Amino acid sequence: MMDVPIEALLFFLLLVTALTVARLRDLYAASMMTAIFSLLSAGLFVLMDAVDVAFTEAAVGAGVATVLSLGALSLTGSREAKKRAQVFPFVVVALTGAALIYGTLDMPHYGDANAVIHSHLAPDFIEGSAELEIPNVVTTVLASYRGYDTFGESFVVFTAVLGVILMLYRSKKDAS
């Protein structure tokens, strides 16, 4: 129960940051605000006991992604043209949000220890982690139980890097 005020504060700050990103026309400032958004969310991940997710988000989300978007902005220009507001996006977003909130109504409550997802695989993974002698259960699942998944992930990253290189190399050749 002690966590609730901190969580509410962090969620409020996240909401303010997200709205600022959506409103700002200066895109350098907007990408810095996105980095702040990632860091604040890392704080929330710690409160939700996901320490591994928190430091990955802080390093990759706030670090690498910001560098990438700043790099892209230096090549594309950083001012967004002013456009008149439209009604259609508001309607789409409101409908999507309403549908999603309706979908959560029969979910187990936040932090409920009797929720179904806590009773099947997770206890096995925690015991298995001891057998494999790895203290961090997340590491065990990532590198051992779901090792192929992680291998596939590195393949996805490789493909993406290949795509970026081909894309930018081609454009340089065309320019000359």
Place this chain on the structure above:
Amino acid sequence: MSSYLGLWHYHACILLMMVGLFAVISRQHLVKKILGLTITQVSVIMFFVAMGKVRGGTAPILETMNHDEVVRQAHDVVFSNPIPHVLMLTAIVVGVATNALALSFVVRIKESYGTAEEDEVLAADHADSVAESAKEHALESEAT
């Protein structure tokens, strides 16, 4: 109504996701759309991680490696569910990889069209197709 109060973390995540989605749909600059996509992605990740939280639980890191100790510890200490954490670690890294690819597309579009605003790119495409069909039309009328 008070029985829904325990769901407010999920609803807060959905609210954040809506802001990100709004930026993706309504903003015209392509980099801004990608920033909105980042916000949406972080919110969805947060939603999944929130489902793995157990109240009074702690991060899923064992203090001892002895099997019997662990079984005993699993009764005393409550761990939050590690599975959403693992899945979301993968999602973060893949998300940044796709982000990088999307940004390189934007850079390429800027080089070809001279602008990174979506409506101007579409207008340029439209003008191209109009000019092309006019040209075809002229060729056809020349032939007849």
